[in-house]
Amino acid sequence: MLTFLRGRLWDTLGTAVLALVLAVVVWVNAIYQNDAPYQDTFPQAIPIEMLNAPDGMVITNNPDEVANVQIKAFSSSWDRLTVNNFRVTVDLEGLGEGLHTVPLEVTCSNPTVTIIGTQPETLYVQIEHVQEVEMPVDLQVEDEAALPLGYAMGTPMLNPSTVTVEGPASQVKKVTSVVADLSVAGRRESVDLNLPLRAVDDAGKQINGVTIEPSAVNTRLRIEQRQNYREVAVLARTSGQPARGYYVSSLEIEPATVTVVGPPSVIATMPGLVSIIGEVDVTGATRLIAQRAQLDLPEGASVYTEGDADPSEVLVTVDIDAVMGGTTVEVPLKTRKLREGYSVSLSVPSVDVILTGPSVVLDELALDLVEAYVDLTGLEAGTHQIKVVVELRSSQNPQLADLAVMSVSPAFVEADIDGPAPGAPGTLPTLPPPSASDPSPTPEPPATSESSSEGSLQTSPGTALGEEPEGQQEESDDAEVTPEP
Incomplete structure (x- = not known):
């Protein structure tokens, strides 16, 4: 009986374990279905840290300061990852002077993230020994010849008089002097300034990549007027x-x-x-x-x-x-370039013009030398708003060129243009259109020999000289007069 119970227990336990395994498999599969991992480059560059730099050594080239990291992570993890989750390092331990190729190492604080690679994969690092030398400060006084007449300068005093230059040995060896620049052009007072320092080579060219301690020097220079x-x-x-x-x-x-x-x-x-x-x-x-x-x-x-x-x-x-002044004058308004046969009326007969300029010219201003007009070039019949133009006839008085027109009131005027009247010179006569009640015109009988012999054309009653009867104008244009045989 005991054996039977044990067998049943083991069978039940095995079934339970199998069910648990199947549940885990189903759960994991469900997670992968809803939160599948994918591989890509992290969107932000990660700063590169230099570790274990050798004492007394310095990096002299300019290796990359950031790296792009390729990772594989769950979809839900991508949104939560930040730059702070990653660390990219370069280990310089044990490296000596010279050029080295050093691999990048990447770690992530999220254990579900897999690091695939980095770009770049390695860094080129140039390492040199650090050199330190003490050098005197040289004050370069510029524009000494530009001191005011009768002034002279004394001996400059520098504090400190020596400084420390530090940097890669290859750069420090190029430094021949440390200089401070001071211009005394136009100075009448003594100088007490802190001047920046720069390291230069024997050609006077500034050397970069080195540090100067301190970076400035206190400079005192006495400038005074000579006696007498x-x-x-x-x-x-x-x-x-x-x-x-x-x-x-x-x-x-x-x-x-x-x-x-x-x-x-x-x-x-x-x-x-x-x-x-x-x-x-x-x-x-x-x-x-x-x-x-x-x-x-x-x-x-x-x-x-x-x-x-x-x-x-x-x-x-x-x-x-x-002496400058201003004045307001009333100027008659004229028209220019009105089409032949047309007439125009303006909304105002004159405009107020404000002029500024020398008072002596304004006091003697002749108003007939100030002209205001509107230009009607090409305008047809109708109502138009036209800008007023003011001209000063400086050709008759050159002093008018010193005057300026500040404003015109009104600046625009209304011009009402009427077309030419019917029958006016240069126009065609206008005939009224025939009405429906008028009888149709009766054709004129052919000219007789008597009328032809008189050498004249007969006109219908009531027709003015030089006009054709209504309704027959086009026919008469083409009509021919038959001479008498």
Whole structure:
């Protein structure tokens, strides 16, 4: 009995295990049907990490920084994957100086994802020893000749005076100096600046791929005026008044400042400016005035200059401009290019024109030199909106060229054009159409010998001279007069 029960138990257990296996197979098959895995390239590039870089070595080439990873994953996993699920590394452990081909290794935090491959599959890595050298800083002063006259500079002070250059040995060997650049053109004050540094070779070309520590140097350079020298401004004045309607718009002096040299007692008591001798007369002027003027210097002082220019003269330029104004004038409105035989009436007889320009020209403006018109070129009978055109007859008065038309009111006018009247010169007569109640015209009998002998044509009663009877116009056009035999 016990044996029988054991047999039944084993049979039942076997059946249960078989059912479980079949259920798992069906479940897995259902999952694969609804969530089948597929293979593709992950849509985002993965950053490449360099691991175990040798001490005292540096990578000198520019290997790829990202890689594309091809994977196989369930459809539901693709939507949940991010760049953070992947890690692409390159192991540099044990590599020495030189060029190496190193494979990429990829891992994924999702265990259901299978890594198929990467693009690129390997990296070319150039490794060099790092070199470090100390070098002095060289200050390159530019435009020293462009210092203002009478100014000089002292000895520059640099802090620090030496810096450290570090980088691949092949690049560091090219560096011959570390320089800072300073331009002193036009400077009148001492310099206290932090200037950036750059590494250069013996040809002055900048070397890249190296670092300079520190990257900037504090630079102090004293710039001061020499003794017995003084820089002063130049003053010029005008006299008189320009012509009516004009004014002095600006006054310029070249040079605006000069450097004066002389005995210390004279230089110390000089004011901060020096005037020209006399004044620039602008009486009645209507345009620019330019003239050279002598400087009124104290005894014993002179202007320090370079070149061939007269040190005691300056150029004074006075700009004379017209006083600007505006005015509104009423101008009769005319027409141009109306077709022959046509007539026109305008919605307004005149327009208001706003003019701006020199007041002296506006004050003397002759209104007959301002013309407003509408151009009717090619317009047929009917009502039209036409833009008003304003012309200034500058050919008769050249000063009108300085005026500007700012606005016209109204800017458009209505032109009502009528066609030519019937019977007017250059037109064909217009006949009224026949009515239904009119009797049909009776054909005219042939001309008799008497009428032919008279040498004239008979006209129907009531027909005007030069017209044919109604309904017979076309026939008469082709009619022939038979001469008497």
